[in-house]
Amino acid sequence: MPTPMTDDSLPELIDVEDFFADPHFAGASISPDGTRLAYLAPEHGRRNVWVRGIHEDHDDAVCVTHDSRRGISTFHWTGDSRWLLYLQDTDGNEDWHLHRVDPDAPDVPAVDLTPLPPGSRVFGVEPLASSPGSVLVWMNQRPTFIDVFRIDVAAGETAMHMEQAEPTVSTLLDRNGCVTFETVETEDGTLEISAVDPATDDRRLLRRLGGAEHPLGVYPQIVTPDGKGLLLGSYQDSDDLRLVRIDRDTGEETVVCAVGGHSLCTLDIHAPGLLPPAVFLSRRTGEVIAARFVGDRPRIEVLDPHFAEVHAELAKLSDGVLGTLSSDESEQRWIATFIHDRDPAVTWFYDHATGESRQLFRPYPHLDTAALAPMEAVRFQARDGLPLHAFLTLPVGIEPRNLPLVLLVHGGPWAHDAWGYSPEAQLLANRGYAVLQVNFRGSTGYGRGHVTAAIGEFARAMHDDLIDATDWAVAQGYADPNRLGIFGGSYGGYAALVGVTVTPDHFAAAVDYVGISDLANFLRSMPPFARAHFTNSWYRYVGNPDDPAQEADMATRSPITMVEKIRTPLLVAQGANDARVVQAESDNIVRSLRDRGVPVEYLLADDEGHGFANPENQHRLYHAVERHFAEHLGGRQ
Numbered sequence: 001m002p003t004p005m006t007d008d009s010l011p012e013l014i015d016v017e018d019f020f021a022d023p024h025f026a027g028a029s030i031s032p033d034g035t036r037l038a039y040l041a042p043e044h045g046r047r048n049v050w051v052r053g054i055h056e057d058h059d060d061a062v063c064v065t066h067d068s069r070r071g072i073s074t075f076h077w078t079g080d081s082r083w084l085l086y087l088q089d090t091d092g093n094e095d096w097h098l099h100r101v102d103p104d105a106p107d108v109p110a111v112d113l114t115p116l117p118p119g120s121r122v123f124g125v126e127p128l129a130s131s132p133g134s135v136l137v138w139m140n141q142r143p144t145f146i147d148v149f150r151i152d153v154a155a156g157e158t159a160m161h162m163e164q165a166e167p168t169v170s171t172l173l174d175r176n177g178c179v180t181f182e183t184v185e186t187e188d189g190t191l192e193i194s195a196v197d198p199a200t201d202d203r204r205l206l207r208r209l210g211g212a213e214h215p216l217g218v219y220p221q222i223v224t225p226d227g228k229g230l231l232l233g234s235y236q237d238s239d240d241l242r243l244v245r246i247d248r249d250t251g252e253e254t255v256v257c258a259v260g261g262h263s264l265c266t267l268d269i270h271a272p273g274l275l276p277p278a279v280f281l282s283r284r285t286g287e288v289i290a291a292r293f294v295g296d297r298p299r300i301e302v303l304d305p306h307f308a309e310v311h312a313e314l315a316k317l318s319d320g321v322l323g324t325l326s327s328d329e330s331e332q333r334w335i336a337t338f339i340h341d342r343d344p345a346v347t348w349f350y351d352h353a354t355g356e357s358r359q360l361f362r363p364y365p366h367l368d369t370a371a372l373a374p375m376e377a378v379r380f381q382a383r384d385g386l387p388l389h390a391f392l393t394l395p396v397g398i399e400p401r402n403l404p405l406v407l408l409v410h411g412g413p414w415a416h417d418a419w420g421y422s423p424e425a426q427l428l429a430n431r432g433y434a435v436l437q438v439n440f441r442g443s444t445g446y447g448r449g450h451v452t453a454a455i456g457e458f459a460r461a462m463h464d465d466l467i468d469a470t471d472w473a474v475a476q477g478y479a480d481p482n483r484l485g486i487f488g489g490s491y492g493g494y495a496a497l498v499g500v501t502v503t504p505d506h507f508a509a510a511v512d513y514v515g516i517s518d519l520a521n522f523l524r525s526m527p528p529f530a531r532a533h534f535t536n537s538w539y540r541y542v543g544n545p546d547d548p549a550q551e552a553d554m555a556t557r558s559p560i561t562m563v564e565k566i567r568t569p570l571l572v573a574q575g576a577n578d579a580r581v582v583q584a585e586s587d588n589i590v591r592s593l594r595d596r597g598v599p600v601e602y603l604l605a606d607d608e609g610h611g612f613a614n615p616e617n618q619h620r621l622y623h624a625v626e627r628h629f630a631e632h633l634g635g636r637q
Contacts, residue, residue, distance in 0.1 A: 011371050011397045013384070013636060015624060016431050019423045020618040022047050022071060023363030027337045028347050030054070031081040032132075032283065034328030036103070037335070037360075038084055040072060046614075047071030049084060051103040054333065054349075064106040065099075071613060074273050077127060079132030083153050085113075087122060092609020093577040096122040098137060100153055100429070113158070114139060114242060124272070129175035129286070134175055138216075144528045146170075150177070167532035171196070174227035175286050180232050180248060182221060187209075188537040193217050193230065205558060206251040209234060212455060213448040214536040215414045219269045220278050225286035231256060231279070233264050239447040241293050243279065243471075257301050262293040263445050270415060276323045276339065281405070282307070283327050290322075294445035295299060295577045296377035296389075297321055298339060301486050310334060310352050317348045317357060321419075341375040343367075344421030367401045371396065374418055380472040380574035382441070382465050388454055389446055390438040390469060391417055393425040398432060400588070404633035405434040405479035407470055407499075407507075411490030413454065414460070414537065416445040424487070427622060431635040434478050440465035442541070455541050457469075457497045459520070459557035477535070482508065483633045487625065489513035489611060490581060497559035497589065500568040509632035511571045511625055514581050514610055517589045518561075519554040520545035525582045563592045571601045571628045573621050575608030603630065 002099075026047070028039040035054055040047045043063045049072055064084060065072055075086035087096045095118065099110040116139060123138040123146055136160075144338045148162040148171070149296045162171055162179065172181040182203055184192045189212035192205040209219050213235055220243075222231040227248070233370075234244045241263035245255045257264075268275040273366045280290040282304065289304035290311065298321045301309045304320035305390055310331075314322060320338035323345060327334045332353040344364065345431055350357045378392045394400045406428050410417045417437040425435040439446055442454025442463050454462050466486070473479040486499045486507045493515015508616045518521045523531075523538055523545050540556075543550035555561050569592070574586035586602070593600040603624055612618050630637035 004248055010432070010636065011395075011430065014367070014371065014426065014427075016622045017615075017619055018364075018366055019427045020362070020615065020622055022615050023345070025058070025361035026345065026363050027075070028337075028360060029075070029077060029326045030328050030335050031077050032079055032329045033081040034333045035081070036334055038075065038077065038092060038103070039361075042073075044068040047073065049075050049086060049101065051084070051106075060609045062103070064101050064103050065110060070607075073401055073613075076127075076135075076273075078135065078153050079127045079129070085125065085153065086110075086133065087125075087586060089121070089609070091479075091577045091607040092575050092613060094121060094579045094612075098122050098135075098151070098462060100156070107513040111156055113153070113156055119143060123189075126173075128177050130177065136173065137382065140529050144411070144532070146529060149175070157489065166562060167529065172221060172223050172230065174223045175351065176224055178227065180227045181206075183218075183221070185217075185533065185535065187535070189540065193246065195251075204249075206246055207253070210536065212452050212540045215451065215541065216266075216269055217533065217536070219266050222279065222281070222288075231288065231471045233266060233278070235448045239449055241448075242379045243288070256288065257291045257299060257303060259293045260298060261297055262299060262449055265292040265294045265298060265418075266444055267415060267418065270412075277325075280307075282331065284329055284331050294416065294418070306331065310350070313352070313355075313357070314348070317350070317359075318346060320346070339418075339420040341419060341421055342369045342372040342426075353496055355567065370431075372426050375422070375425065377419060382461070382468045384461065384464075385607075386441055386450070386465070387446075388438055388440065388465060388516060391419060392473075392478070393422070393429045393435040395429045395432050395434070395438075401432065401477050402480045403434040403478060404432065404483035404485070404629070404635050405436060405470065406485040406487055406537055406629065406633070407466060407488065409435045409466065409488030409492035410437065410439075410443070411488070411492050412444075413440070413442045413453070413491040414444050416443040418445075424622075427626070428629070428635070431626060431630070431637065433629065433633065433635050434473065435480075436469055436473055437471040438465060440469075458494075458542050460500055460568055463495065463498050463502055466499065467506060469508070485509040485511075485629050485633050487511040487513070487629075488515065490515065493581070494559070498557075500570060501559045501562035501565045504565045504567055507568050509569050509571075509629055511573070511628060512586070512589070513573045513621070514575060514578055514583065515572075516581055519543070519558045519570065520551050522581060522585060525584070527579060560588055560592070562597070563589060566593060568596060569628065569632045571603070571624055572626075573603040573612070574605070575610060575612065576604060576606045578610045580610045585628070 026040045049065040050061040098114045100108045126136045128134045145164045150161040168185040171179045182194045219277045229245045242258035289307040290302045293299040318338040320340035322338045334350045347360045387515040474481045486496045493512040496510045496512045543554045545551045590602045
């Protein structure tokens, strides 16, 4: 057993609860009329929405939601500043409903505007410029079809706005809700983009694009405010993802924003409204004012002259990178958060008319930034020469030599790790571990070739990239080869299970968090509405379980078929209501190990889904992670 670190000169241990508490304040948004702020803060034991005047502080604020079961993450002002809307599911099942709350009557219970049957959910909410008291809502009242509805927020009345013709056909609407473009995903995964004539409803093909380089679909797709253009992410003849515009009348394609050697950042496709956006839009005009690109630190490219003035002033407020942004209708009053590796989401108010600026809040004021570890961008090559970008977090106050190391693997896999605050990395670094996060092949943000290099490489070259990353850390002298751990969620959980089956002697400890164990079962158990969009992702990269030959190949890359090789100490965590990676994916691994008498710790949360959201469950999980790695890698506890 490794000897734990006990040096009294090391930095003070920071409690798990301090890293994984609900933020004191988060998610601030200014009302369109510029008079009020709405934001998240704890109440009733959960994150709830609070409202206060623009010049008031939290002592003057009123809590306008009253959820005591699960914290709220996503909320919106209506265009007339009259109502607040928020999304909520049940215990993590992702069956999202849209609720209305009256900020002027905070004691009146919220109204569910979308009383959907089980298995149906809200997918998106957009304001309607022509009717500020209404919103357009995408939801699947028909299980496999995502239709567009118009909801009168005050009356609570819902009307069909646009029916989806086929699961692979999507209509794109302008700010007034009029159909201007249509996209069709063909059987081979190509996306056909057509202009729609509003008078005749005729379609005219403009462009065919897409394929395996767009595993989650062409993103973003934004109709310009005049309805005459479509903005989207396209590689064109480059390896880098660009923001381009297709003209509705001529089909002409022009580059709106591109940065050589950098791709448009599309991370927010996984959580729109929560993650920093790929494209910033003007609240006043709907035009693009800035775009985000991937780099060692995220890059913000400003496109609008007025916002260039605003951004220059915002940049003086923080040495981080602009994260999220909110403004009033006049675009004089702004709320901005900043990405930072040691001081997450600090939120500022800025008035461009007066030049006034003030810090509204730090989400985690109890964390001492000096005690937290910096994140450094590093690069190296995979064994086949593919360039790999990664981020290294080294513990503060410890010589970075021969340390226990945890490889922290991101989910997706069509996502990427980026410079910024990671509570998992900070917890582990505080416990004395080096933490390495590598953007293995298949990760987005590093070019077309990097994404498509993952085709057919689950449990093969994608796993080799992870092994090569740890070998690099050992060769650099950072890591002890006998004290390597692996920890990941979702795809990262699958990677952890592959790590202890395909390379059973490489890691000394592993954590599988809502990870896939059986690729065929995982795909078969996905919600029906998702399966129409697997052509360029799971089917192209992994296989179609309906094809016997492909299913057989998938089995060879599924940890459940190699479970007899597991001898690495393993911690498994799972949410019972996970709609993406169902509970059976973890149950089957745990059952098989226990039947063989192999020790495995299993944390099952009955009130969670694809990842733990409630603070008490996060605390339980990360205390277990802390113990697990301390016992088997020798870090502090």
